[in-house]
Amino acid sequence: MKATDSTQPAAQEETSGAVDESSLNLDASEYYLNRELTWLEFNKRVLHEAADERTPLLERLKFIAIVSANMDEFFMKRLGGLKQQVGAGVATLTVDGRTPQQQIDETSQVVREIESQMRENYLQITEKLREHDIAILSYDELDRADKNYLREYYYENIYPLVTPQSIDPAHPFPFISNLSLNLLVLVRYPGASDKTSLTRIKVPVGAGIPRFLKLTDRRHYVPLEYVIANNLDMLLPEMEVLSCEVFRVTRNANTERSEEHADDLLSLIESELRERRFAPIVRLQVQKDMKPVHRGMLAAELFLDEESDVYEVISMPAMRDLFELASLDVPELRDPPHKPIDHPELVDTRSIFHIIRERGPLLLQHPYESFGTSVERFLKEASTDPKVRAIKMTLYRTSSDTKVVDYLISAARNGKQVAVVVELKARFDEAANIRWANRMEEAGIHVTYGVVGLKTHSKIILVVRNDYSGIKRYLHIGTGNYHAGTARLYSDLGILTNDEDLGRDATELFNYLTTGYTQERSYRKLLPSPKMLKNALLSKIKRERKLHSPETPGLIQFKMNALEDADITRALYEAARDGVRIDLIVRDTCRFRPGIPGLSETARVIGIVGRFLEHTRIYYFQNGGEEEYFIGSADAMKRNLESRVEVVTPVSDKKLCEELRFILNTQLNDQRSAWEMQSDGSFIQRQPTSEAEAVGCQELLIQSAEKRAKQATKAAKGKKKRRLRRNLR
Structure with missing residues (x-):
């Protein structure tokens, strides 16, 4: 089927002939845009959704949270890598003609522009939310009853988790964990006007502790750091609080080491995760009115350049936590609900392998079509079908609400040969993938970690079945991860097929992934x-x-x-x-x-x-x-x-x-x-x-x-x- 004219660029003349190749130098840097800057420009487009009045209010709040999370990831992955290059003396130009330091300088300016726009959008959205009686309140806006309620809630549910850490000659500067929200408190000792001390308090957000504490009878919320800051007498009794300032750090996530000489890849990744926890800090965020002496002290203690590595936050730090409020169940402020349909061919209750054989191949469109009744069903039936002999798949990312691992374990227990190639180096999912790998190995699944030096990013499942006419191979090949959560939020495609050539190619691929041997691998269709x-x-x-x-x-x-x-x-x-x-x-x-x-x-x-x-x-x-x-x-x-x-x-x-x-x-x-x-x-x-x-x-x-x-x-x-x-x- 030939592409229709509607796909052609509008208002462009037909080119009559080729331009002389010698007239343009295609190696010129001007023709290549910068990777980091174009990624940041994408985030500007995402942030525009937060300003677009056509977007429902809580969805606009969600887009701010998305961009905030993306900025954290940018510093951990991209800026951290650029800083490593600068530290190693790398001066090689990118194809767009920039050195690592030039990229750091230019991206830093764009990041500050994005954060300024985030702040403006946040203030506009929260003001409009108040018209719907949804509010993020400062402590000064609370009446006595609300303050008493929050103090009691904090004392009963959060206070035992909070540990103040003094910073003085007897107590060295404490370790600051990645993306943690912290209070820097200056106190004066009672009866000693000239004796002061600094204390660091980590705000214990996460692990069931919300960032925003809800008041009892309405959708009004107070950030947890406000509650802690205004009840410091619990943590620091009898001390006079002179100032309380918020700061936050971001650490480099680029801690990968060579696999070539690793005796145990699993141990290598576990070691990298430990190193990442203590990796160099690449960004310090401080509230705008932080005392200059405190700002300078933090920068010095964290080995940062005060001019380039410190970012002032005027409104709220860590806006990624706004996901908590963006998910409020207020239908009129959200996108219309979307429920994925079942693929029309998979409404049939017969064996999915019979459906693929008779009506396939099938194209799966997520999130418009259900992941659970297609991909998960494919694995579920494979795990119990007495004619299925083997299941092989690649696993880059998954989640606790995805049933993929459960079905693989069920298949192994049902006597199927199950082999899974787990990518241990899927960025930020390494720890989870180690847990999945250990769980599958304990169930008797053959787990491997791919080819040394290469990440396994492919999305493929191979099911070998003894059909009426002999051994047949059934496949799922996709564009997205085997992850039920992202299958509801990401647009992805997949194909279910029993194409003979693709099945043979998949067999060759898995043999390569489980051995690393490349000799005489030939593929008929797969690329x-x-x-x-x-x-x-x-x-x-x-x-x-x-x-x-x-x-x-x-x-x-x-x-x-x-x-x-x-x-x-x-x-x-x-x-x-x-x-x-x-x-x-x-x-x-x-x-x-x-x-x-x-x-x-x-x-x-x-x-x-x-x-x-x-x-x-x-x-x-x-x-x-x-x-x-x-x-x-x-x-x-x-x-x-x-x-x-x-x-x-x-x-x-x-x-x-x-x-x-x-x-x-x-x-x-x-x-x-x-x-x-x-x-x-x-x-x-x-x-x-x-x-x-x-x-x-x-x-x-x-x-x-x-x-x-x-x-x-x-x-x-x-x-x-x-x-x-x-x-x-």
Whole structure:
């Protein structure tokens, strides 16, 4: 099915011919946007949802929390890595022409702009929430009864968890844990006007302790640090409190060490986690009115540069905790409720393997379609089906509310051969993955940790079943993690199939993952990285250039989280320069610049920001009319293509290709949730010009899923009626 004209960039002239390659230097840094800066620009687009009055109020609060959490992650992962490069004396320029220090300086400025906008949005939203009698109160706004209630609640439920730590010659500066919220208290000893001391108090948020304490009879909340700060007489009796100031630290999360000489990968990761706890601090956040001497003391004790590493917080630190309030059950202030439908073909109660064999392959669209009644059902039935002989899968991230591990353990107990490749180095999920791995090993599951030096990021399940005609292989290949929580919040795709060639390829892949041996691995359809995927993408881009002509213009469409790889970017430039139409739907990082005269005039880049996090990867090539669609786990990033095990699969079934075409067209034509990149790398949000255009692509995909469900229900009822009529004859 050929892509329709609606997918072509508007208001662009057909390129009459290729530009002379010698006229442009595609190695020039000006053609490549910076990875860190474009990721921060993505967060500006997310933050815009917090300012957009079309977004319900509590959802706007949620977007502030998302950006706050993203900023924490940026400092832990990206800025921490840049600081390590500076410390190691690395001066190598990126493809966009920046040194590590230049990136630190430029990103620091953007971060401060984002935090300033976050503060403005927070104040606007909380003011509007008060109109709905939802309020975050300062302590001065409380009456005596409220203060007494909070004091008693604090004393009974939180006070035993709080430990003040003195800072003086007899007590060295205490360890400050990552992302912890802290009070720095200056006290004077009774009867000694010249004797003062500093005390650090950690605010015990988490582990069941909320950041915002609710008053009894209304939706009014007080931050926990306010309650502690205004009841210090409990912790520091008889001491005179001279000041109480809030601060927070962020530590570097880049503590990875080489696996090459590790005797035990599990022990290595556990050691890295311990090191991360004590890793260098890369950011200190302090309240704006903190005493200069205290600010300087903290910076010195934490080995930070007071000018560049200290960030002032005017309103509220750690706004990521606003997730607590964004989840309030106030329907009129939230997005309309969304319940994923069951895939129309999976409403059938017969064996899922019979359904796949007779009606497959099936394309799964999360969160529009249920993860539980598709992927989890696939594993559940595999665990109990007496004809299933083996289950193999990769596990990058999962969660306690996901039943995947339970079904794998059940399968092992039912005598199936179960092998799981667990990625221990999934950032920030290492500890959880160690627990899952230990639990599965105890149940008799064969657990391995992938190939030395490569992260296993692929999303694939292989079920080997003894069908009526012999051994058959059934597969799930996806773009998202086997994680029930994110399956409700992220847009992802998956395919259920019993394609014989894909099954054989999957067998080869798992043999590689469990042994690390690469000799004579051949794949019929799958495009795994690091061996094949990048070369395949470059080859297909080059092929599109060769097939392009004014009469039959070429078309390449990629939907992904990030386009960072310089080689892929350059290849796309070359294709666009030859006149090939390039449509890129990129969530965050993007090095490619559209609309450059003589180079990328036939290209456009858009980003979608909505209620769900865009996480799908689709690669499309028009291929002279012999269209090719691919989905998988890999973004066009150097790390994904060269140092991770990824899996991208072709999708050739006509019906499934039509579904992918609908997704691409719906997003490319979006006038509500789409932002369009300009030639300088900035983004402008599209604006609807009609009521129909005011509906974003994610809402349209919800409506499409609901329509499929209704049609399936109607068809099932019709089938039942016809069966009843036959029985009555």
